[in-house]
Amino acid sequence: EAYKNVKNVIDDGSSSRYGGWVEKEERRKAREARELAENGGVAGPREVPKEDPNAGTNVTLHKDAAWKESWREFRDSNKVMQGLFSMKSAYNESENPLVSTARSISDRITGFFAENETAMVIKKFREMDPGFQLEPFLREMREYILPEVLDAYVKGDTETLKLWLSAAQFSVYDALSKQYTTAGLKSDGRILDIRHVDIMSARMLEPGDIPVFIVTCRTQEVHVYRNAKSNELAAGMEDKVQLVTYAIGVTRIPEEVNNPETRGWRLIELQKHKRDYI
Numbered sequence: 001e002a003y004k005n006v007k008n009v010i011d012d013g014s015s016s017r018y019g020g021w022v023e024k025e026e027r028r029k030a031r032e033a034r035e036l037a038e039n040g041g042v043a044g045p046r047e048v049p050k051e052d053p054n055a056g057t058n059v060t061l062h063k064d065a066a067w068k069e070s071w072r073e074f075r076d077s078n079k080v081m082q083g084l085f086s087m088k089s090a091y092n093e094s095e096n097p098l099v100s101t102a103r104s105i106s107d108r109i110t111g112f113f114a115e116n117e118t119a120m121v122i123k124k125f126r127e128m129d130p131g132f133q134l135e136p137f138l139r140e141m142r143e144y145i146l147p148e149v150l151d152a153y154v155k156g157d158t159e160t161l162k163l164w165l166s167a168a169q170f171s172v173y174d175a176l177s178k179q180y181t182t183a184g185l186k187s188d189g190r191i192l193d194i195r196h197v198d199i200m201s202a203r204m205l206e207p208g209d210i211p212v213f214i215v216t217c218r219t220q221e222v223h224v225y226r227n228a229k230s231n232e233l234a235a236g237m238e239d240k241v242q243l244v245t246y247a248i249g250v251t252r253i254p255e256e257v258n259n260p261e262t263r264g265w266r267l268i269e270l271q272k273h274k275r276d277y278i
Contacts, residue, residue, distance in 0.1 A: 021193050024151065031144050048129045048257045074203060121202040124211035128254045128264070134199070141215055141250070142197040145265060150246070153270070154189030154221055156180070163261060166268040173270075185225045185234055192241060193220040200247065212268065215248045220278075243275040 022030065125132045145164070152160035156177055161170055180187065197217040205212055221244050224236035249269035256264035 020195070021147070021191060024148075027144055027147055034143075048131070074205070117204060118202040120204050120209075121211040121213065124204070124209065125252060128252055128257050138197060138199065140263075140265075142194065142217075146194055146197060146215075146217060146248075147191065149267060149270075150194065150219060150221075151191050154187060154191060154223065156187035164265070164267050165270070166266055169268060169270055180225060181228070184228050186228045188224050188226045189236075190222045191219055192222065194218075210251055213250045215250050217246050217248070219244045219246065241278055243278050245273045245275075247271045 122132070122134070125137075148160060149164045151157070152164075153173070158170075158174060158177060161173060165173065177187075194217055197215065199213050200216045201214045203212045203214065204210065220241050222236070222238060222241055224238055225234050226232060227234050247269075248267055248271075251266055251268055253264045253266055256262060258264075
């Protein structure tokens, strides 16, 4: 009840298209129903035709050592990525929720990056899946992928994170998680709301022409840690909510586009900026 009351108080009234939260079982059922409707009554995800093995593609996304340096250079040098996490940017987003909802997806993308690079990324994703479209992708991110990943992130669910994070990104999280485990603590956080899910930019990474979308969103989260044995509250406040801004690098693994859970989507970077309690 406390969570519900807090959420109602800080709801900024922006479009439900960008907001809301449902628990794991409910979002799984919603995904199944959506797939059933999209596939003309056939259960399960839409089957993507397998790529011709003789086509000569050089994309091997599951081995991220080859391109992670290229991503790091982009992340550290790009002004948009750096500015996203400035206090001014976070403040403006939180106080003016209509700013991010008033612009169309194409306006947001082309406002920051050359249109041809965005087109190249979309083309690459369509080579993997001819049925790829931006709006269904954003809906899947908003209603399933981000809730799954961020829920697991604040709850310490490493098994779920293994499915979605790149090896490099998972190793960063796992190292931090083990520090809490060693201290006898377990994470028991909670996501209250995810909104403003949007594509901030698009990028082709070398080597291998790896397509990446930088997806941004804002969440309302409760962060607490409990004693692993007694379950008593050890750190954090259950009735205090943080506003968190995320920037997430998302790519797709061609060999896994028919994976029933991930559909091949992989998060290669997950950066967050926390505000004080709200």
